[in-house]
Amino acid sequence: MERFAIEGGQPLIGSVRVHGAKNAALPILAASVLAKGESVIHDVPDLQDIRVMESILRSLGARVTRNGSTVTVDPTPIHLTEIPDELMRQMRSSIFLMGPMLARFGSVRVSKPGGCTIGSRPIDLHTKGLLAMGATIHDSHGYMHCKANRLKGTSIYLDIPSVGATENILMAASLAEGTTMIGNAAREPEIVDLANYLNKMGARVTGAGEATIYVEGVSELNPVEHSIIPDRIVTGTLMVAAAITRGNIQLENVVSEHLGVVITKLRETGVEIEVDRDIMTVKSSNRPSAVDRIQTSYYPGFPTDLQAPFMSMLTVANGTSIVSETVFEERFKHVSELRRMGAQIKIDLRTAFIEGVSELTAANVEATDLRAGAALIIAGLAANGTTFVENTHHIDRGYERIEDVLCSLGARITRIHD
Numbered sequence: 395m396e397r398f399a400i401e402g403g404q405p406l407i408g409s410v411r412v413h414g415a416k417n418a419a420l421p422i423l424a425a426s427v428l429a430k431g432e433s434v435i436h437d438v439p440d441l442q443d444i445r446v447m448e449s450i451l452r453s454l455g456a457r458v459t460r461n462g463s464t465v466t467v468d469p470t471p472i473h474l475t476e477i478p479d480e481l482m483r484q485m486r487s488s489i490f491l492m493g494p495m496l497a498r499f500g501s502v503r504v505s506k507p508g509g510c511t512i513g514s515r516p517i518d519l520h521t522k523g524l525l526a527m528g529a530t531i532h533d534s535h536g537y538m539h540c541k542a543n544r545l546k547g548t549s550i551y552l553d554i555p556s557v558g559a560t561e562n563i564l565m566a567a568s569l570a571e572g573t574t575m576i577g578n579a580a581r582e583p584e585i586v587d588l589a590n591y592l593n594k595m596g597a598r599v600t601g602a603g604e605a606t607i608y609v610e611g612v613s614e615l616n617p618v619e620h621s622i623i624p625d626r627i628v629t630g631t632l633m634v635a636a637a638i639t640r641g642n643i644q645l646e647n648v649v650s651e652h653l654g655v656v657i658t659k660l661r662e663t664g665v666e667i668e669v670d671r672d673i674m675t676v677k678s679s680n681r682p683s684a685v686d687r688i689q690t691s692y693y694p695g696f697p698t699d700l701q702a703p704f705m706s707m708l709t710v711a712n713g714t715s716i717v718s719e720t721v722f723e724e725r726f727k728h729v730s731e732l733r734r735m736g737a738q739i740k741i742d743l744r745t746a747f748i749e750g751v752s753e754l755t756a757a758n759v760e761a762t763d764l765r766a767g768a769a770l771i772i773a774g775l776a777a778n779g780t781t782f783v784e785n786t787h788h789i790d791r792g793y794e795r796i797e798d799v800l801c802s803l804g805a806r807i808t809r810i811h812d
């Protein structure tokens with residue numbers, strides 16, 4: 395077991411580069427099986443979830459190598475179509491192999507994916523989409539065996555603009571016969587990055603980033619080189635960390651357009667933000683002001699993945715803030731831990747009322763999931779005393795060596811191996 399020890403009270407100062415986006419790299423690595431030959435993907439963060447994706451690809455027979463942040467995948471030797479249950483259970487994104495494996499090899503056997511416990515997270519929209527394209531899915535002993543000769547393009551309307559379902563259908567449709575229309579599609583920047591990757595491979599995807607996506611299927615895709623977009627959630631997390639510590643940081647490799655609502659809300663709290671091409675400066679010298687309302691939503695709304703980190707900052711704001719979580723049913727698990735540190739938060743169903751206190755106090759707290767863990771680190775950076783955050787493995791799923799990044803900005807944080 396590992397935990398972080400964070401000595402609070404140091405303002406973050408300096409400059410860091412933001413790594414590539416986990417949520418773009420995962421579907422793109424899965425999509426690499428659609429091509430015949432070696433794909434080269436740059437700026438792939440070295441994270442636990444990415445290592446699991448690499449292990450899944452290897453377990454199927456693919457050759458996967460890493461050199462720095464460049465990952466090369468050659469799916470040519472793939473000879474198995476069953477994803478081992480122990481790998482499926484390690485993360486939600488294991489389900490990303492369903493669409494591309496089915497489209498390329500006509501068969502895939504998967505069990506229910508694991509992932510952060512932030513809600514029920516069904517996969518009905520993924521399976522409905524593939525069924526509509528002509529796949530058969532046989533459920534038995536906890537496994538789903540999916541088969542198809544060649545998938546057929548069709549019109550699919552998603553009840554919810556699910557990121558994962560949009561991506562799975564998009565990948566499957568690329569090699570289907572005919573045109574697929576995805577209505578009420580997710581519009582996240584990671585969808586656009588996946589579509590750009592597929593189009594480089596020879597796919598015909600239009601409308602990615604909009605609510606209706608069209609995919610004209612082709613019979614073959616080619617391996618290509620691609621660079622992953624910067625991680626907007628890591629960027630947002632570091633912005634909030636700078637704000638709560640009254641710091642002054644420069645973030646390199648940022649796409650500010652991906653963070654519109656986050657920048658607006660942070661400016662409302664009094665944080666100064668300047669953008670010069672892909673460099674963002676975040677500066678704060680005063681106690682933040684409370685915000686009237688934050689409501690998580692699908693892109694371009696406020697990202698649910700930044701709800702917990704943002705809430706940490708609001709615990710020390712001047713006034714009462716209101717934060718509603720509409721995407722996942724159980725994404726307030728950080729609240730009880732923040733209360734241990736002196737935060738004053740009341741919950742009414744899916745809305746939190748945060749009455750800002752002048753100071754947080756250090757405590758032993760537990761990361762229950764990835765972003766809850768990030769939120770506790772942020773709280774620890776500002777708290778009086780030394781905070782211990784248990785269960786670092788959740789945080790390692792999404793932040794590459796977070797303690798090194800924060801230490802390079804002047805934080806005092808160490809990883810303890812018990």
Ligand SMILES: CC(=O)N[C@H]1[C@@H](OP(=O)(O)OP(=O)(O)OC[C@H]2O[C@@H](n3ccc(=O)[nH]c3=O)[C@H](O)[C@@H]2O)O[C@H](CO)[C@@H](O)[C@@H]1O
Nearest residue numbers: 417487515516517518519520554556557558559699721722
């Ligand atoms: C690897 C990755 O990209 N993860 C992100 C992705 O997760 P993920 O793709 O799992 O999230 P979805 O967009 O699918 O989920 C949104 C909502 O739709 C529901 N739903 C989803 C699929 C389905 O078949 N049926 C269904 O009911 C979910 O329970 C949830 O309430 O988008 C989430 C929402 O922005 C982010 O928090 C995750 O960081």
Ligand SMILES: C=C(OP(=O)(O)O)C(=O)O
Nearest residue numbers: 486487509510699764765
């Ligand atoms: C919930 C997240 O990831 P995943 O969908 O991989 O569980 C996240 O990145 O915050």
